[in-house]
Amino acid sequence: MSTFLNQDRRSIGDLIANRKPGYSLEQAFYTDPEIYKLEVEKIINRNWILAGHTSQWPQPGDFRVLNVAQESAIVVRSEGGELRGFANVCRHRGSLVCLQSAGHADKFTCPYHGWMYDIDGNLIAARNMADDFDKSSHGLKKVSVGIIHGLVFVCFSDDPPSIDGAIRDLEEAMGMYDFTNLKVAAQKSYPIPANWKLAIENYQECYHCATAHPEYALMHTLMLDREKRERVSGHMYERMEACGIKDIFIDHIDTEARPGEIGFGFGRTAMFSKYKTGSKGGEPVAPLLGNITGYDSGQADLSFGPFSFVLAYNDHVVCYVFTPIDQNNSSCEIYWLVRGDAEEGRDYDVEALTWLWDVTTKADKEIVSNNSRGVHSKYYEPGPFSGMERMEQRYTEWILQELQRP
Ligand code: FES
Ligand SMILES: [Fe+2]
Secondary structure, three states: OOOEOOOOOOEHHHHHHOOOOOEOOOOHHHHOHHHHHHHHHHHHOOOOEEEEEHHHOOOOOEEEEEEEOOEEEEEEEOOOOOEEEEEOOOOOOOOOOOOOOEEEOOEEEOOOOOOEEEOOOOEEEOOOOOOOOOHHHOOOOEEEEEEEOOEEEEEOOOOOOEOHHHHHHOHHHHHHOOHHHEEEEEEEEEEEOOOHHHHHHHHHOOOOHHHHOHHHHHHEHHHOOHHHHHHOOHHHHHHHHHHOOOOOOEEEOOOOOOOOEOOEEEEEEEEOOOOOOOOHHHOOOOOOOOOOOOOOOEEEEEEEOOOEEEEEOOOOEEEEEEEEEEOOEEEEEEEEEEEOOOOEOOOEOHHHHHHHHHHHHHHHHHHHHHHHHHHOOOOOOOOEOOOOOHHHHHHHHHHHHHHOOO
8 A cells, every 4th residue: 555656746545544534535546557457456356256157158169358458368168068267378388278258169279379278177288388387287277167057257367356245145135036047148248448447436336327318318217316216116016916027126235345356236126117127218128037927127236246237127137347458448348148948030139138238338338438538637636525425435435435445
């Protein structure tokens, strides 16, 4: 905490100690390379980030690469059938081994000098090495992989937060949607020229929804403040039970309460009564999920750690993952999931399924980029949060707390 920042000679500890509660973060948290370095160490490399759904790795040898800040992981289904993670870093002289983002392989060959690894990460071939060279001690290094009811997470730490509590406590809530047996119908990446925190802070608040998202604001009551929202949510509470939906609320987002565990949450919010789901016009875009038998005009929000957020409509699920790339760039990865047995063309149309969150994310990318431009200005100073930015405020407090952890 004694690191001094270039521009104003204040240490990170000072910046945190002198922070005005209820205000946005100081400029240095978005612009200073020292703080970014600390975030990589204390937050980015210590927490789980969503890498997909188990259905994306049907066969042994199926792999997907996840890039987060400086790190790159290969997640591959092993010969034995389980998902494993490896650092995408060659044990010869460190080249990236796998340059494809996803595919099927029976081995991985480093493009630099041709060292070969099998899908269990073992080094199987290396030319012209000394006679006493030991291949068995030069396998790919391991990266942690965890699965929460079908959602696959990666953590670049050998001692990742436990996910056991999340698996146990979310069993009923995620079971309603049969998360384990969903499948990915579409996936898209949205590069965002902004610090990762700006992108996630924006996702955490709906103060901007009325101005930035006319499509979303038409159907989601989250753009209202809490009192107004309660007043227009009656129809959902009346219909939930008949639709086979339980009113479950879980808030284990604060990791303070359960140290060493992933933070997670689950809650339900009403949509306006004429909307059944998040689609143009509000009509269903895919078959009902899991045990759900109808439409209550409600939608569930889940969160898993600091980077991964999930919206569950009654007929489809949207996973939102924010990936830090460097200090000034991040990426938003979106997965749209439907029932595992749904067929494209017959049961869903990708265009209709992805419309809402594609148009909304493009608008978010624009507002977050503008936010980033202004935050870099010498005229920027932290401004006060509104009553509709409580989750964002809580998130920024959590960031500061994590930065000070040993
Ligand atoms: S760096 Fe991979 S084979 Fe040389
Ligand atoms: Fe938004």
